[in-house]
Amino acid sequence: MAIIIDENTRVVVQGLTGREGRFHALRNREYGTKVVAGVTPGKGGTDVEGIPVFDTMVDAVEGTGANASIIFVPARFAGDAVYEAADSGVGVIVCITEGVPAHDEARFVNYVRRAYPDTVLIGPNCPGLISPGKSNIGIMPGEITLPGGPVGLVSRSGTLTYQAVHELTQRGIGQTTCVGIGGDPVPGTGFIDCLSRFEADPDTRACVMIGEIGGSDEETAAAFIASEMTKPVVAYVAGVTAPPGKKMGHAGAIVSGSKGTAAAKIEALEKAGCRVGRNPSEIGELMAEVLKSI
Amino acid sequence: MDLFEYQGKQLLARFGVPVSPGEAVDTVDDAVAAAGRLDFPVVVKAQVQVGGRGKAGGIKLANSTDEVRQHASNILGMDIKGHVVRTVWIEKASDIAEEYYASFTLDRAAKKHLGMVSAKGGVDIEQVAEEDPAAIARVHIDPLVGIEDYHARQLVFGAKLNPTARSGAIAVLKSLYRAFVELDADLVEVNPLILRPDGSVHALDAKVSLDDNAAYRHPEFEALRNISALDPREQAARERGLNYIGLDGEVGIIGNGAGLVMSTLDVVNQAGGKAANFLDVGGGAGAKTIANALEVITGDPKVRSVLINIFGGITRCDLVAQGILDGFSTIDVHVPVVVRLDGTSAEEGRALLAANPRDGLVPAATMLEAASRAVELAAEGAGVSPGDTSGGAGKSSGTNGQGA
Numbered sequence: 282m283a284i285i286i287d288e289n290t291r292v293v294v295q296g297l298t299g300r301e302g303r304f305h306a307l308r309n310r311e312y313g314t315k316v317v318a319g320v321t322p323g324k325g326g327t328d329v330e331g332i333p334v335f336d337t338m339v340d341a342v343e344g345t346g347a348n349a350s351i352i353f354v355p356a357r358f359a360g361d362a363v364y365e366a367a368d369s370g371v372g373v374i375v376c377i378t379e380g381v382p383a384h385d386e387a388r389f390v391n392y393v394r395r396a397y398p399d400t401v402l403i404g405p406n407c408p409g410l411i412s413p414g415k416s417n418i419g420i421m422p423g424e425i426t427l428p429g430g431p432v433g434l435v436s437r438s439g440t441l442t443y444q445a446v447h448e449l450t451q452r453g454i455g456q457t458t459c460v461g462i463g464g465d466p467v468p469g470t471g472f473i474d475c476l477s478r479f480e481a482d483p484d485t486r487a488c489v490m491i492g493e494i495g496g497s498d499e500e501t502a503a504a505f506i507a508s509e510m511t512k513p514v515v516a517y518v519a520g521v522t523a524p525p526g527k528k529m530g531h532a533g534a535i536v537s538g539s540k541g542t543a544a545a546k547i548e549a550l551e552k553a554g555c556r557v558g559r560n561p562s563e564i565g566e567l568m569a570e571v572l573k574s575i
Numbered sequence: 576m577d578l579f580e581y582q583g584k585q586l587l588a589r590f591g592v593p594v595s596p597g598e599a600v601d602t603v604d605d606a607v608a609a610a611g612r613l614d615f616p617v618v619v620k621a622q623v624q625v626g627g628r629g630k631a632g633g634i635k636l637a638n639s640t641d642e643v644r645q646h647a648s649n650i651l652g653m654d655i656k657g658h659v660v661r662t663v664w665i666e667k668a669s670d671i672a673e674e675y676y677a678s679f680t681l682d683r684a685a686k687k688h689l690g691m692v693s694a695k696g697g698v699d700i701e702q703v704a705e706e707d708p709a710a711i712a713r714v715h716i717d718p719l720v721g722i723e724d725y726h727a728r729q730l731v732f733g734a735k736l737n738p739t740a741r742s743g744a745i746a747v748l749k750s751l752y753r754a755f756v757e758l759d760a761d762l763v764e765v766n767p768l769i770l771r772p773d774g775s776v777h778a779l780d781a782k783v784s785l786d787d788n789a790a791y792r793h794p795e796f797e798a799l800r801n802i803s804a805l806d807p808r809e810q811a812a813r814e815r816g817l818n819y820i821g822l823d824g825e826v827g828i829i830g831n832g833a834g835l836v837m838s839t840l841d842v843v844n845q846a847g848g849k850a851a852n853f854l855d856v857g858g859g860a861g862a863k864t865i866a867n868a869l870e871v872i873t874g875d876p877k878v879r880s881v882l883i884n885i886f887g888g889i890t891r892c893d894l895v896a897q898g899i900l901d902g903f904s905t906i907d908v909h910v911p912v913v914v915r916l917d918g919t920s921a922e923e924g925r926a927l928l929a930a931n932p933r934d935g936l937v938p939a940a941t942m943l944e945a946a947s948r949a950v951e952l953a954a955e956g957a958g959v960s961p962g963d964t965s966g967g968a969g970k971s972s973g974t975n976g977q978g979a
Contacts, residue, residue: 383761
């Protein structure tokens with residue numbers, strides 16, 4: 282099994298007729314993803330390499346039975362696209378767009394969570410997700426993954442996700458689903474959302490979690506792992522040698538306490554029983570050891 | 576984007592937050608002239624984006640023209656924790672009865688706006704947070720609803736502010752919140768927010784940080800940008816649209832995606848080297864971006880080798896390879912460049928580099944190998960072994976090349 286998306290996921294691409302939307306939608310389709318529609322206001326009735334384009338999300342969902350959307354529109358239109366996707370009734374929304382204003386994000390993330398508690402919003406500013414061999418929704422290079430599990434992967438960083446997946450695949454370790462949740466301040470989906478799904482997924486036997494400096498999401502996830510996870514977690518945190526960001530004002534420090542540094546995150550994860558790699562290669566090595574022991 | 580105090584105050588004033596009249600000046604003569612237009616006593620305040628300027632002598636009270644002249648000439652040019660003071664803010668001095676703290680920011684964990692108020696303002700508020708957390712009242716505000724009076728009341732009563740300050744503080748908090756949202760700020764913070772003897776509540780300082788992602792709907796942001804504070808390398812990078820942070824090491828780093836670049840810094844450190852910079856070319860970088868990045872990095876005299884670590888997703892490795900070759904033809908690349916390409920179009924990219932060998936262009940198969948090679952080459956360039964340059968912080972992992 283996979284989490285969030287699988288072979289039954291039918292995706293509509295918001296921004297299909299743009300340069301990036303087109304490039305990645307066609308790559309996703311080539312991978313085997315059911316890319317069933319595109320939405321570009323004013324271009325309804327046309328098509329992109331056989332993918333029908335609709336003017337609105339409602340039309341696209343009615344016309345094709347789509348149950349997921351991926352967003353490639355520019356940052357200033359991203360909020361609009363997320364609201365339209367949520368209101369159209371799709372159960373999965375993947376927002377690739379980066380550079381979305383934080384206040385917009387705070388509003389639409391809260392809206393989706395409240396109005397559509399069963400809808401999964403991933404991103405913004407994320408690489409998307411892939412259930413290898415089943416569906417690839419986003420910009421991850423599908424060819425670096427290996428179908429069949431048993432590892433579920435969740436990551437805050439885009440390219441570091443590829444690196445980690447690559448390390449697993451090189452060692453013959455497959456993946457159930459890899460989720461890039463994105464590094465924005467208010468991600469639609471967090472570590473815990475994904476870890477709890479992996480915990481419930483019978484085909485996932487172990488997890489990889491990749492964090493980075495800033496915020497306190499890794500620490501919160503560590504507490505969840507300690508109390509709720511029976512499956513082993515291998516973790517990695519980027520930014521051990523990153524210069525301390527010059528943070529203005531005190532509010533951020535008051536909110537997060539001493540958290541935020543890579544050292545604090547690694548300590549919290551180790552305390553929670555995770556094996557923590559010192560570099561991306563060690564993610565693969567440690568996972569190979571962990572899988573042997575279970 | 577962090578603003579100076581005076582910029583923050585001018586913005587907050589637009590939303591009705593009471594601030595003292597004042598002027599920002601960058602010469603001693605202008606400081607004296609500005610003081611003449613205000614009433615004595617005035618305060619001469621260093622404008623730097625770093626805390627602790629009061630303790631460093633960057634804030635002085637002046638009762639006369641002579642004192643303004645003396646303080647302004649001391650403070651202008653002063654170095655406060657590495658920040659050179661280029662501007663001072665001259666403002667009319669305030670009588671202070673009590674000092675509070677107030678701020679609005681985004682609480683990432685709660686996904687809500689967070690308002691905080693404390694009666695223990697002025698002092699080190701982070702210390703208050705640690706030692707007496709109950710002294711800071713906190714209220715979460717739903718971003719879809721915004722501030723209601725009760726939020727402000729809860730903060731003011733919760734922080735046990737002087738009853739005299741209540742109505743003034745509630746009004747200030749509502750204005751401050753409106754500024755936070757309408758300016759697309761990441762943070763608005765007033766410390767101290769003062770109660771004056773006449774019962775009015777007044778902002779004596781302002782820290783405002785704006786969200787660069789929202790700059791497109793705030794044309795006024797560009798004028799507020801403090802280019803002069805940037806390191807010249809950072810300025811050159813900004814002009815080329817690159818996300819660059821200058822560091823002190825000798826291995827220049829180019830990568831795609833902040834996480835991978837941070838991880839590359841870590842791996843270089845583990846290999847016994849030190850990064851000269853953080854440079855993220857972002858997603859979908861083309862040949863031009865890569866050539867620009869190479870130009871910025873090789874323009875740094877401290878750089879002894881360059882490590883290009885690309886894992887293509889949205890970025891195509893064939894375009895990256897082309898950019899590297901373009902860089903080698905158009906600029907003087909005088910240090911070795913180690914290149915690791917994986918992901919989208921990696922085979923095409925590697926083939927392109929293999930078909931066009933250049934002196935000093937070193938392909939590497941993995942991230943760890945690339946980091947070790949770059950560290951070795953940097954050490955050869957500097958004539959010392961990698962261990963010597965890192966202060967013993969790490970060792971060259973599994974490689975035998977120890978440089979010259």
